[in-house]
Amino acid sequence: MPTGVPIEVTGLTKRFGGVTAVDDLSFTVEPGRVTGFLGPNGAGKTTTLRSLLGLVRPTEGTATFGGTAYRDLTQPLATVGAALEAASFHPGRTARNHLAVYATAAGLPKARVQAVLEQVGIAQYADRRVGGYSLGMRQRLGLAYTLLGDPGVLVLDEPINGLDPEGIKWIRGFLRSLAADGRTVLVSSHLLSEVQQSVDEVIIIARGKLVHTGSLASVDTDAGHSVVVDSPDRPALASALQAAGLAFTEGRTGFIVADGDTGRIGHIAFVAGVEVSALHRQKSGLEDSFLALVGGGDAA
Numbered sequence: 001m002p003t004g005v006p007i008e009v010t011g012l013t014k015r016f017g018g019v020t021a022v023d024d025l026s027f028t029v030e031p032g033r034v035t036g037f038l039g040p041n042g043a044g045k046t047t048t049l050r051s052l053l054g055l056v057r058p059t060e061g062t063a064t065f066g067g068t069a070y071r072d073l074t075q076p077l078a079t080v081g082a083a084l085e086a087a088s089f090h091p092g093r094t095a096r097n098h099l100a101v102y103a104t105a106a107g108l109p110k111a112r113v114q115a116v117l118e119q120v121g122i123a124q125y126a127d128r129r130v131g132g133y134s135l136g137m138r139q140r141l142g143l144a145y146t147l148l149g150d151p152g153v154l155v156l157d158e159p160i161n162g163l164d165p166e167g168i169k170w171i172r173g174f175l176r177s178l179a180a181d182g183r184t185v186l187v188s189s190h191l192l193s194e195v196q197q198s199v200d201e202v203i204i205i206a207r208g209k210l211v212h213t214g215s216l217a218s219v220d221t222d223a224g225h226s227v228v229v230d231s232p233d234r235p236a237l238a239s240a241l242q243a244a245g246l247a248f249t250e251g252r253t254g255f256i257v258a259d260g261d262t263g264r265i266g267h268i269a270f271v272a273g274v275e276v277s278a279l280h281r282q283k284s285g286l287e288d289s290f291l292a293l294v295g296g297g298d299a300a
């Protein structure tokens with residue numbers, strides 16, 4: 001059974017000319033968990049992953065696997081499996097042929113090819129040309145490649161992007177099983193909703209900086225929460241809220257006051273002599289909390 005090691009990023013900065021793609025970023029990814037690496041387009045996810053894999057040289061800081069930089073690993077494929085861009089495979093060659101070439105180049109036993117084809121569920125298509133593969137089958141082939149060396153660490157860039165519902169369901173279970181084996185699994189995405197059913201932990205970045213790290217549940221912050229308030233006499237409540245200078249919209253269950261404070265709203269109604277039938281915070285949901293954390297959208 002492969003043993004996962006932690007991924008450690010410490011003070012990582014990468015500047016491309018005048019553009020700071022990654023800005024003093026530090027985080028740790030633990031084995032045995034699926035960790036989502038999240039941020040809007042242009043946040044610096046790919047640059048971070050490329051730094052981890054020795055594909056770009058950091059301006060400052062370090063990125064290591066169990067304390068060792070990727071380029072210093074003695075058996076890279078057996079330590080880290082990585083799928084960065086949507087993998088490009090020669091359309092005229094078969095999946096088995098592709099994997100056999102990589103296995104031979106890395107000095108891995110030929111038996112690994114059949115093993116990973118079965119692991120990702122494409123063994124029955126292994127002798128077909130990749131040119132005829134669906135996007136989902138290509139994604140599985142990319143995953144098969146990352147698993148060739150039976151690594152303890154998986155680094156996957158947007159592995160769910162473009163999959164159909166069946167493929168999404170499959171990959172969610174697959175990521176979980178990899179982590180359950182004790183592997184370290186890091187999965188990037190620009191959408192929290194895309195990975196929220198797969199991840200235990202999240203690392204959220206925006207504009208190259210860390211904005212949040214913790215359990216998935218910890219994302220559900222109070223940021224941007226609204227207050228719902230209702231009364232049997234809505235016109236009187238509306239007047240009281242207006243007089244207090246509060247902005248609100250009328251919803252099915254009452255008035256929704258953006259960024260409201262339940263204590264203050266209760267007091268306003270009390271002073272105006274308006275009966276209140278409902279007064280509570282409105283949960284904004286994970287995706288809204290995520291958008292509040294990253295500043296509402298793309299950083300690019």
Ligand SMILES: Nc1ncnc2c1ncn2[C@@H]1O[C@H](COP(=O)(O)OP(=O)(O)OP(=O)(O)O)[C@@H](O)[C@H]1O
Pocket residue numbers: 016019020021022039040041042043044045046047048190300
């Ligand atoms: N080779 C490069 N030269 C110049 N600028 C770059 C280079 N690579 C990335 N950048 C810039 O660095 C910033 C971060 O890009 P990066 O691709 O890491 O973000 P991302 O979070 O992966 O976004 P996406 O999901 O869109 O790929 C962007 O402003 C991008 O334009």
